[in-house]
Amino acid sequence: MGSRDGSGGHSTEDQVYAADIQSIREAQARIAPYVHRTPVLSSTSIDAIAGKQLFFKCECFQKAGAFKIRGASNSIFALDDEQASKGVVTHSSGNHAAAVALAAKLRGIPAHIVIPRNAPACKVENVKRYGGQIIWSDVSIESRESVCKKVQEETGAVLIHPFNNKYTIRRPGFDAQPLRMCGAEPKGADDSAQSKAAGKIITLPSTNTIADGLRAFLGDLTWPVVRDLVDDIIVVDDNAIVDAMKMCYEILKVAVEPSGAIGLAAALSDEFKQSSAWHESSKIGIIVSGGNVDLGVLWESFHKR
Amino acid sequence: MGSRDGSGGHSTEDQVYAADIQSIREAQARIAPYVHRTPVLSSTSIDAIAGKQLFFKCECFQKAGAFKIRGASNSIFALDDEQASKGVVTHSSGNHAAAVALAAKLRGIPAHIVIPRNAPACKVENVKRYGGQIIWSDVSIESRESVCKKVQEETGAVLIHPFNNKYTIRRPGFDAQPLRMCGAEPKGADDSAQSKAAGKIITLPSTNTIADGLRAFLGDLTWPVVRDLVDDIIVVDDNAIVDAMKMCYEILKVAVEPSGAIGLAAALSDEFKQSSAWHESSKIGIIVSGGNVDLGVLWESFHKR
Numbered sequence: 001m002g003s004r005d006g007s008g009g010h011s012t013e014d015q016v017y018a019a020d021i022q023s024i025r026e027a028q029a030r031i032a033p034y035v036h037r038t039p040v041l042s043s044t045s046i047d048a049i050a051g052k053q054l055f056f057k058c059e060c061f062q063k064a065g066a067f068k069i070r071g072a073s074n075s076i077f078a079l080d081d082e083q084a085s086k087g088v089v090t091h092s093s094g095n096h097a098a099a100v101a102l103a104a105k106l107r108g109i110p111a112h113i114v115i116p117r118n119a120p121a122c123k124v125e126n127v128k129r130y131g132g133q134i135i136w137s138d139v140s141i142e143s144r145e146s147v148c149k150k151v152q153e154e155t156g157a158v159l160i161h162p163f164n165n166k167y168t169i170r171r172p173g174f175d176a177q178p179l180r181m182c183g184a185e186p187k188g189a190d191d192s193a194q195s196k197a198a199g200k201i202i203t204l205p206s207t208n209t210i211a212d213g214l215r216a217f218l219g220d221l222t223w224p225v226v227r228d229l230v231d232d233i234i235v236v237d238d239n240a241i242v243d244a245m246k247m248c249y250e251i252l253k254v255a256v257e258p259s260g261a262i263g264l265a266a267a268l269s270d271e272f273k274q275s276s277a278w279h280e281s282s283k284i285g286i287i288v289s290g291g292n293v294d295l296g297v298l299w300e301s302f303h304k305r
Numbered sequence: 306m307g308s309r310d311g312s313g314g315h316s317t318e319d320q321v322y323a324a325d326i327q328s329i330r331e332a333q334a335r336i337a338p339y340v341h342r343t344p345v346l347s348s349t350s351i352d353a354i355a356g357k358q359l360f361f362k363c364e365c366f367q368k369a370g371a372f373k374i375r376g377a378s379n380s381i382f383a384l385d386d387e388q389a390s391k392g393v394v395t396h397s398s399g400n401h402a403a404a405v406a407l408a409a410k411l412r413g414i415p416a417h418i419v420i421p422r423n424a425p426a427c428k429v430e431n432v433k434r435y436g437g438q439i440i441w442s443d444v445s446i447e448s449r450e451s452v453c454k455k456v457q458e459e460t461g462a463v464l465i466h467p468f469n470n471k472y473t474i475r476r477p478g479f480d481a482q483p484l485r486m487c488g489a490e491p492k493g494a495d496d497s498a499q500s501k502a503a504g505k506i507i508t509l510p511s512t513n514t515i516a517d518g519l520r521a522f523l524g525d526l527t528w529p530v531v532r533d534l535v536d537d538i539i540v541v542d543d544n545a546i547v548d549a550m551k552m553c554y555e556i557l558k559v560a561v562e563p564s565g566a567i568g569l570a571a572a573l574s575d576e577f578k579q580s581s582a583w584h585e586s587s588k589i590g591i592i593v594s595g596g597n598v599d600l601g602v603l604w605e606s607f608h609k610r
Binding site: 041045058060061122129246248252291 | 349365
């Protein structure tokens with residue numbers, strides 16, 4: 001299944017996707033020395049609330065506190081020595097930023113990280129801890145991209161794109177078992193749900209959600225995967241995210257960030273319970289994608305309820 | 306090594322302990338169906354702070370949120386059917402209470418739980434969730450014990466003692482590897498450290514620590530184990546406990562209660578760094594014993610600093 005074409009894409013039947021089973025296996029081997037094998041946790045108390053068996057893949061315990069090190073280390077260790085020698089650059093408000101800084105440190109090359117001024121303090125601290133060189137930008141995607149481009153021109157660094165990047169795509173659905181794949185999005189940044197409904201990429205003029213890790217957009221590499229291989233996108237509001245986050249702390253004993261709790265919020269939502277995925281599944285796997293949160297911000301979000 | 310005597314104790318050389326390798330293996334087999342195999346986590350960021358490799362055995366992910374289900378299920382599933390039929394009783398302000406309630410529920414017998422009025426709300430909630438019948442007592446150990454005795458007399462329930470119980474003792478030190486065993490205690494409840502210094506059981510008139518799970522005392526079954534088999538007791542103050550707890554949340558991404566963070570606090574303490582255990586070890590295992598904490602209380606403890 002799939003063969004490389006000139007642009008590095010891979011084809012399945014008629015549609016070309018940015019990742020296939022071969023590239024995923026290559027990625028697995030490439031990143032194995034640099035990532036943790038994170039545990040899967042479960043809780044009979046949460047199962048009783050959900051009415052299904054839930055399995056939490058705890059990527060919040062991953063290096064740099066989120067799944068992003070997988071894509072970042074895959075991208076950076078796939079570079080040849082000449083490309084790598086000039087370093088890497090990215091723009092990100094959070095977990096991808098720290099992951100690129102750490103992967104670059106592991107490879108021993110410079111990392112230039114463009115960070116918008118509204119990034120959570122703990123995520124900026126992570127970038128510093130891993131030795132990333134920080135360049136500030138405004139919040140808009142245009143400002144982030146233009147500052148990033150300037151750094152690229154000045155340094156020759158390779159861009160490790162935060163989301164539209166074939167080395168960071170984690171394409172699901174190759175498993176031999178019948179598997180329903182659902183995405184989860186906050187109401188204030190539901191571009192994937194809107195795009196699926198419209199049948200084309202919809203880019204939002206702005207986003208408004210507590211889930212700072214979910215404010216990114218679809219790109220031309222990720223859109224075909226979401227369009228064709230994700231069965232459904234469950235949209236939840238910030239209240240549901242905070243409730244799920246609280247449940248993660250109090251019952252699962254796992255410190256998650258808002259974006260990391262959205263999978264549980266989706267699994268507990270009425271929308272999901274009315275879906276065919278719910279009725280056809282007895283076991284539900286949830287990726288807890290990240291755990292980088294300012295404890296002060298966390299408390300305020302609980303307290304405001 | 307060791308053989309049963311009439312009182313159920315086990316002897317090693319001259320000293321009789323309440324647990325030996327055989328009783329521990331029996332316990333392991335008895336409780337296996339009822340407990341999680343919890344993961345061991347590590348963090349290079351915390352290792353860098355500590356100056357050693359630390360391995361965190363995360364018993365906060367255990368059933369009922371703490372290691373206590375091990376002793377409770379061992380005690381309750383060791384009862385014969387006639388003993389079990391009348392139910393069990395215990396007094397505890399927290400994790401042992403919830404663990405006894407859950408283990409009794411798993412065995413299908415009643416659990417009477419005597420809880421002092423100063424118990425953390427989330428731990429009381431856990432007892433309720435597992436169907437334990439709550440009887441309130443005053444805070445003093447005398448009140449707890451007298452209420453407990455009354456319940457025993459009225460119901461015929463078997464006492465599952467919260468700490469002085471041969472089925473809940475987790476005796477370390479049988480491993481073939483050279484292993485240094487250190488305990489950790491809060492300054493406001495350091496009866497073990499004082500007892501080791503005095504060579505006899507010292508019982509404190511009162512305790513004062515944020516670590517609500519560590520306010521219990523030594524008993525005649527636990528004292529010989531602590532006296533002979535624990536190399537050293539590291540005493541840390543509540544500030545160090547809160548610092549370690551914050552590190553668990555922010556870096557390890559694990560939601561721990563104060564008592565669960567004390568092992569890390571001890572590993573980072575000056576006292577430990579001056580000990581021979583520190584100088585003779587490259588790898589340090591830490592038991593993260595529990596994760597049941599009221600988020601409001603947690604925040605206040607961070608905020609007060």
